[in-house]
Amino acid sequence: MSVDIHTVKRVAHLARIALDDDDADRMAGELNTILGFVQQLDEVDVAGVEPMTSVAPMKLKMRQDAVTDGGKAMDIVANAPATDENFFLVPKVVE
Numbered sequence: 001m002s003v004d005i006h007t008v009k010r011v012a013h014l015a016r017i018a019l020d021d022d023d024a025d026r027m028a029g030e031l032n033t034i035l036g037f038v039q040q041l042d043e044v045d046v047a048g049v050e051p052m053t054s055v056a057p058m059k060l061k062m063r064q065d066a067v068t069d070g071g072k073a074m075d076i077v078a079n080a081p082a083t084d085e086n087f088f089l090v091p092k093v094v095e
Helices: 005-014 021-041 073-077
Strands: none
Touching: 005 021
8 A cells, every 4th residue: 555645645635634745745655665565564464463462471460359449638739729628629610
């Protein structure tokens, strides 16, 4: 798959990005390079390879699934300009 200048200008228009002809030409080259790399990755045989999130096998640290209030309500509202019983007070914006 190859990207031409017309396609770059169309995508730039849809993304509301201003591009002149020089930038569009440069961008077409960069996108073609990226697509070439993706095509190389597509050629790699990954049959029998399990999906993974890391190259090193690891398990997530588990914690007890218990509901708590966090115990930090006073710390959270400490720097708020206005509070009432650990709630933030904000000005009314809808009448």
